[in-house]
Amino acid sequence: MKRITLGTTGITVPQNAFGALPVQRVDMEMASLILRRAYEGGMTFFDTARAYSDSEQKIGKALGEVRDKIFLASKTMARTPEAFWCDLEESLRMLQTDYIDIYQFHCVDTCYRPGDGTGMYECMQKAKEQGKILHIGVTSHKLEVARECVKSGLYETMQYPLSYLSIDKELELVDMCKEQKMGFIAMKGLAGGLINNSRAAFAFMSQFDHVLPIWGIQKLEELEEWLGYMEHPPVLDEEITVFIEKEKLELTGDFCRGCGYCLPCPAEIPINNCARMSQMIRRAPSADWLSSQWQDNMKKIENCLNCGECKKRCPYELNTPELLKKNYEDYKKILAGEVDV
Incomplete structure (x- = not known):
């Protein structure tokens, strides 16, 4: 299993990480079982968010005893300094930790900067000075906002959707991060459920040496599939390349990724x-x-x-x-x- 380092953070982990959004959908017992098995199987990077209901709490309970052996990333959707500090303190409490390895502005519509009048980036700086976070990251679904964040040089990691269905402009963002020595955390590696071939999805990610995919997992059988790649990681060979090209042709054009940022709908349409x-x-x-x-x-x-x-x-x-x-x-x-x- 290839290990990658996330930009200048020094965080070096297997290129096979755990996205903890889905564990909010299972009970505490099952979540603990899944999370412990992920750790025992070799996963050492776990990504969550304050917005993922009890996901942080489940991670804290399941992995609190091995905190010094794992890396935790969480996020805040706060848009004011007051909300930022409330989110951070609650995340620390739920995760049962004194610090978060990467703390990310969650799904931003703007690039927060020092002196921009919001006070948001200053919160990150202060939290880092206090040792409550170690690295500053950002997530976005909007390409131009993501590009601005990368160019700013203010963030150590970028989290953005990436899969073999990504368009050229999105792949350019991946290259920008590498040029800026910025770690890239890949969410939605299965395109919100449209990709159903994990081998191809994994092989696609393996071509990048600075990208860390976080696979959304809520079932043990799903987890075992990803853990199986620890010993025998798929490679982007000719067979998988041909398969991916066929998939891209089938799903070319407009298709919904299922991110949910269109909601709420006044007609209550999901x-x-x-x-x-x-x-x-x-x-x-x-x-x-x-x-x-x-x-x-x-x-x-x-x-x-x-x-x-x-x-x-x-x-x-x-x-x-x-x-x-x-x-x-x-x-x-x-x-x-x-x-x-």
Whole structure:
């Protein structure tokens, strides 16, 4: 298993890390089992956030005893200094630690800088001086904001969506980070569930020597799949390259990544799944997608107000209302048995 160093942080770990957003969906006992197994299997980097409900608490309980052997990254969505300090103190308490290795501004719409009037970057600096955080990072879903953060030289790590479906402009961001000696933490390596070949996903990441993928894990069988790559990591050979090119052709054009930044919807449409229902049914099949609950959710598209708010908020600049309509039409055909899936 290749080990990578995140930019100038000095943090060196296997190129196979744990994204802890999904563990908020399982109970404490199962979460502890998964997290301990991840550590025992060789994972030493765990990424979470204050926004992920009880994810930090579960990490603290499961891994508190091995704190000195792991690296913890967390995030704050605070937009005021007061909220920043509340978030940080709560994260430290929940994680059962005195410090966080990488503390990140979460999903920013702007590049915080010293003297910009917000006081936000100064909070990071003070927290670092106090030893409560060791390194300053940032996450974003907006490419131009991410580019600005990289160019600023103020951040030690960038967390941004990266997968083999990423477009050229997003891959350029990865190269920018390398040039700036900035660590790159790759989220959404499975494109929000659209990628269902873990070997190809892992092999794609292996070509970068400064990128750390954090795989979102909520089931033991999923975890074992990733841990299996510790001893036998897939490589980006000709077979996988051909497969990836075929996948990119199939998913070329506009598709919803399921990030959820379009929400809330005034018509109560769960847009982040409804706008990609066609792909989810075909690429991540589950009887649940055709349940009465999801039929009701899809029917809500009929009540779309065409307000355009979801389109404005989409970080990928998708025509979300149009995607909703297309997915709803396809969904009705699937229910009627008019198309095969």
